[in-house]
Amino acid sequence: MIQKVDILVFAAHPDDAELGCSGTILNQIHKGNKVAIVDLTKGELGSRGTAEIRSQESAASTKILGLTARMNAEFADGFFESDKEHCLKLVEYIRFFQPEIVLCNAIHDRHPDHGNGSVLASRACFLAGLIKIETTWMGENQLAWRPKNVYHYIQDRYIQPDFVVDISNHWEEKMNCILAFKSQFYNPETNLNGEPQTYISGKGFLQSVESRAREFGHSIGVDYGEGFTKEKQLGVIDIFDLI
Numbered sequence: 001m002i003q004k005v006d007i008l009v010f011a012a013h014p015d016d017a018e019l020g021c022s023g024t025i026l027n028q029i030h031k032g033n034k035v036a037i038v039d040l041t042k043g044e045l046g047s048r049g050t051a052e053i054r055s056q057e058s059a060a061s062t063k064i065l066g067l068t069a070r071m072n073a074e075f076a077d078g079f080f081e082s083d084k085e086h087c088l089k090l091v092e093y094i095r096f097f098q099p100e101i102v103l104c105n106a107i108h109d110r111h112p113d114h115g116n117g118s119v120l121a122s123r124a125c126f127l128a129g130l131i132k133i134e135t136t137w138m139g140e141n142q143l144a145w146r147p148k149n150v151y152h153y154i155q156d157r158y159i160q161p162d163f164v165v166d167i168s169n170h171w172e173e174k175m176n177c178i179l180a181f182k183s184q185f186y187n188p189e190t191n192l193n194g195e196p197q198t199y200i201s202g203k204g205f206l207q208s209v210e211s212r213a214r215e216f217g218h219s220i221g222v223d224y225g226e227g228f229t230k231e232k233q234l235g236v237i238d239i240f241d242l243i
Contacts, residue, residue: 001096001137005068006033008099008147010090012117013043013077014058015181019209020153021103022065023167023174023226029066030170036069037062038093040117041077048195049183061180064173069097078113082120090124092135095142102147106155107229110199118152122231125150151228154212161227163234164216166243168223171213178209 007028011017017025017037025035039058042051049057055072062070073089080086094102104121105114127133129146136142154161167174179185183195186203199205216225220243236242 001140002098003036003069003096004034005036005097005099007035007101007103008094008097009035009037010040010102010104010117010121011037012040012105012111012113013046014039014041014054014072015043015061015178015184016105016114016117016155017103017153018061018174018177018181020106020155021226021228022061022177023170023213023224024103024153024165024228025065025067026170026173026177027165027167034068035065036071036097036099037065037067038090039070039072040075040080040120041113042072042074043077045077046184047198048201053183054181057181057183061177064177064180080113080116080120082116082123086120087124087127088133088135090121091128091133092137092142094124094128094147095135095145096137098145100148102150103153103228104150105152106157106159107152108157108159110156114155122150122152150231152231154227154229158212159227159229161216161219162230164220164225164227166217166220166222166224167213167226168217171224174213174224175206175210178206 009017043054044051105117108115131144213224216227
C-alpha cells in the first residue's frame with residue numbers, strides 16, 4: 001500500500017513544520033506538489049493546552065496548508081530516541097509515502113527533541129532504502145525506498161542556511177498556519193485564561209519568527225525566506241534556476 005507524495009515532512013511536535021517550513025510547503029503545493037506531514041509526538045508535554053487541543057489545532061492548520069495527509073507517530077514527547085524501534089516506524093512512513101524529498105527538524109536547536117528528530121529522520125531515510133530491512137503497512141510488505149534529498153529546516157536557534165526558499169507570496173498563509181495553534185502562541189484571550197506564560201507565548205516570539213524570515217529573505221533579495229541545511233552537495237541542471 002502506497003500513498004505517493006512529492007515531499008514528506010517530519011516534525012518532532014505539532015507546529016514545528018508550521019514554524020520551520022510551512023511557507024515552503026505552501027509554495028510547493030501551489031505549484032502542484034503533494035505534501036504530507038508526520039508529527040512524531042502529540043506535544044503532550046507542552047506547558048499550554050493539551051494533546052487533544054493540539055490535535056484540533058493541527059487539523060485546522062492542515063486545512064490551511066492543503067496537505068495530502070497528516071499523521072502522528074505518537075512517540076513520547078521529550079523521550080523518543082534514534083533507536084531501532086523508532087527508526088523502523090519512520091521507515092514505514094517513508095516507504096508508504098515514497099517521497100522524493102524529506103524535510104525534517106533542525107540539526108540542533110533549543111528543544112532537544114528537534115535535534116533528536118533530525119537524527120532520527122535522517123537515519124530512517126537511509127535505512128528505508130535497504131532491501132533487507134523488512135517492514136509492513138496494514139499487513140502488506142513494503143518496498144525499499146530512499147528519498148533523493150533530505151533537508152533540515154531551521155528553527156529557534158540561528159543556523160547558517162545552505163539555501164533559502166523565497167516564501168514572500170505565502171507569508172500571510174504561513175502566519176495563519178502558525179496562529180491555528182491558538183493554545184501555544186500569543187493570543188490575548190488565551191493569555192487571560194490563566195495559561196502559563198512560556199518561551200513561545202509572548203508577542204516577542206512571533207516577532208522573532210517574522211524577523212528571521214525577513215533576514216533570510218533579505219539574504220536572497222526577497223521579502224521573506226525560509227532557510228534549510230543540506231546533507232549532501234546540491235546539483236544544478238540550469239544555473240538560471242537560481243535567484
